[in-house]
Amino acid sequence: MTRMTQNLLGGPPPTELPDNTEAREALDAGVDPFEVAARHPDYPGAWAELADRAFAKGSVIDSYAFARTGYHRGLDMLRRAGWKGHGPIPWEHEANRGFLRALHALSRAAAAIGEEDEAERCRAFLRDSSATAADALAG
DSSP states (O other), X not given: OOOOOOOTTOSOOOOOOOXXXXXXXXXXXXXXXXXXXXXXXXXXXXXXXXXXHHHHXXXXXXXXXXXXXXXXXXXXXXXXXXXXXXXXXXXXXXXXXHHHHHHHHHHHHHHHTTOHHHHHHHHHHHHHHOXXXXXXXXX
């Protein structure tokens, strides 16, 4: 039996990015994210991981650069997946998490360098895209 999901609010349907199994499994196996990003430069999850690690070490500018790269790579993928600039990007879909993590990391790094307008835009974009992601990444 096929189950159809109906959007009762009339907004755009959720966008689900295609999975890059090789890149995701490499990160999960502990391969250095620099190596994963070099092999899969379009994989936002590798850039998000680099951004998180750089931020944890206090390298805020590096974190900002990695997060911005992951964010833009994710936007490219979203557009190819049919996203029109708004609508849900569910955290529950594993392949969306790299983009959502990069968006969160960009907000965090922008706030750390005093770029509060961008930080707020990114926070709002994250919450609008996936309240679940915003909650999961806030802690």
